[in-house]
Amino acid sequence: xxxxxxxxxxxxxxxxxxxxxxxxxxxxxxxxxxxxxxxxxxxxxxxxxxxxxxxxxxxxxxxxxxxxxxxxxxxxxxxxxxxxxxxxxxxxxxxxxxxxxxxxxxxxxxxxxxxxxxxxxxxxxxxxxxxxxxxxxxxxxxxxxxxxxxxxxxxxxxxxxxxxxxxxxxxxxxxxxxxxxxxxxxxxxxxxxxxxxxxxxxxxxxxxxxxxxxxxxxxxxxxxxxxxxxxxxxxxxxxxxxxxxxxxxxxxxxxxxxxxxxxxxxxxxxxxxxxxxxxxxxxxxxxxxxxxxxxxxxxxxxxxxxxxxxxxxxxxxxxxxxxxxxxxxxxxxxxxxxxxxxxxxxxxxxxxxxxxxxxxxxxxxxxxxxxxxxxxxxxxxxxxxxxxxxxxxxxxxxxxxxxxxxxxxxxxxxxxxxxxxxxxxxxxxxxxxxxxx
RNA sequence: GGAGGGGUGGCAGAGUGGACGAUUGCGCCAGUCUUGAAAACUGGAGGCCGGUCACCCCGGUCCAGGGGUUCGAAUCCCCUCCCCUCCGCCA
Numbered sequence: 001x002x003x004x005x006x007x008x009x010x011x012x013x014x015x016x017x018x019x020x021x022x023x024x025x026x027x028x029x030x031x032x033x034x035x036x037x038x039x040x041x042x043x044x045x046x047x048x049x050x051x052x053x054x055x056x057x058x059x060x061x062x063x064x065x066x067x068x069x070x071x072x073x074x075x076x077x078x079x080x081x082x083x084x085x086x087x088x089x090x091x092x093x094x095x096x097x098x099x100x101x102x103x104x105x106x107x108x109x110x111x112x113x114x115x116x117x118x119x120x121x122x123x124x125x126x127x128x129x130x131x132x133x134x135x136x137x138x139x140x141x142x143x144x145x146x147x148x149x150x151x152x153x154x155x156x157x158x159x160x161x162x163x164x165x166x167x168x169x170x171x172x173x174x175x176x177x178x179x180x181x182x183x184x185x186x187x188x189x190x191x192x193x194x195x196x197x198x199x200x201x202x203x204x205x206x207x208x209x210x211x212x213x214x215x216x217x218x219x220x221x222x223x224x225x226x227x228x229x230x231x232x233x234x235x236x237x238x239x240x241x242x243x244x245x246x247x248x249x250x251x252x253x254x255x256x257x258x259x260x261x262x263x264x265x266x267x268x269x270x271x272x273x274x275x276x277x278x279x280x281x282x283x284x285x286x287x288x289x290x291x292x293x294x295x296x297x298x299x300x301x302x303x304x305x306x307x308x309x310x311x312x313x314x315x316x317x318x319x320x321x322x323x324x325x326x327x328x329x330x331x332x333x334x335x336x337x338x339x340x341x342x343x344x345x346x347x348x349x350x351x352x353x354x355x356x357x358x359x360x361x362x363x364x365x366x367x368x369x370x371x372x373x374x375x376x377x378x379x380x381x382x383x384x385x386x387x388x389x390x391x392x393x394x395x396x397x398x399x400x401x402x403x404x405x406x407x408x409x410x411x412x413x414x415x416x417x418x419x420x421x422x423x424x425x426x427x428x429x430x431x432x433x434x435x436x437x
Numbered sequence: 438g439g440a441g442g443g444g445u446g447g448c449a450g451a452g453u454g455g456a457c458g459a460u461u462g463c464g465c466c467a468g469u470c471u472u473g474a475a476a477a478c479u480g481g482a483g484g485c486c487g488g489u490c491a492c493c494c495c496g497g498u499c500c501a502g503g504g505g506u507u508c509g510a511a512u513c514c515c516c517u518c519c520c521c522u523c524c525g526c527c528a
Contacts, residue, residue: 006490044497048496048497050498053508053509054496054497057456079508083508087507253483
């Protein structure tokens, strides 16, 4: 949600910023301005009537008492009759105002966040780290791609069982089995431990949430086609624990001294992924259910960019320690989600596809989510008490388990089909080497 | 799922139609006292909207949330959410 005061102060700047996103938000934007203005006309009128009512209430109470003593209730009756009229006018105004405010809230909810001025017009690669090759297949000096097997071949149906997954639940569902389960648990435990050491409290959140949480985080009204709903219970399955983590402090006023608040959520994620499946999305790459470790931070607004860089550096550290070559992409302004002002993706090199594919992503949502969720910040110890203000929230993927497993299998593969796994995972229960399928 | 009982300020807890944004206690902040602290005493302190996006001040609003009755609602009625107790069920 955007700050109405800021929009009023400089509508043209906001309009221009929104236009960079390329969507058709102009109508909603103009509607917001118009409804806001109407609201500001009606409100003082209603308040004047209310003040009149408040003043009269005391008089009526006195008159009633006097009437009781004297037996003459004519004065009281007259006052009540007068106020009956005022009350009716107030009620009419109130109804109109409620209508305007409902419309305003609806239009306002449709507006996405203002993009960061540095968010580029097109995806732009900021850096590339690691060699796009596979050490274990080093037999050929040119590193010819033909030899690289993809993760499904490497894992085998007894470890990534798509067929039975589909039989049970439909396409894009998988059974993860055997060694790979321990690999997942090791990845998760490794990541959560690392994040704990960096000040992120581990959290296992609910994954079924109310509609409010999805509106609050900006997933509604924007990505409804991606969200599983349970209409019988008015609940939704989250596509990311970001929803639950952001909502942890909904409606709260936080203390500056308590910031930053940093979390690491571990949860399954559910996405409908409506539409045709592409060949490059086969296997675990795009499934309806996957597990993920997600970072989430609440920081003062002025620290948001620094925190964004921090989350990105953690993502890079994780990829580096796992030995996965990657590139960092500054996501195009017209490709940001509704809540993000800026987004960086880390794309891993996938040997089987000979291209970089998204593995992790980190977004600076500035005060957009905080404003929607009603999470604010105050400083009780400040010299001059200032009003609570929205703070900044940021999120970033630590480990998207399925895709990380893909990258690990493909990069660890050797000519004989066995797979070397990163050393750092061994203490957490992962095998050093997976047998060939 | 069934039957009851509840939700009031940071916490505890009064208030059941008329000056209640709300008695009181604890906690918190400041001051007086003190070498310092404690105690005691005095004072202060919420959010939101608007007047003017500052301060002060003023008006409006907020007693879980929403709607209704009334000249007037913390108080009466309806709906929703949450918590507690008992029963049932269950990883």
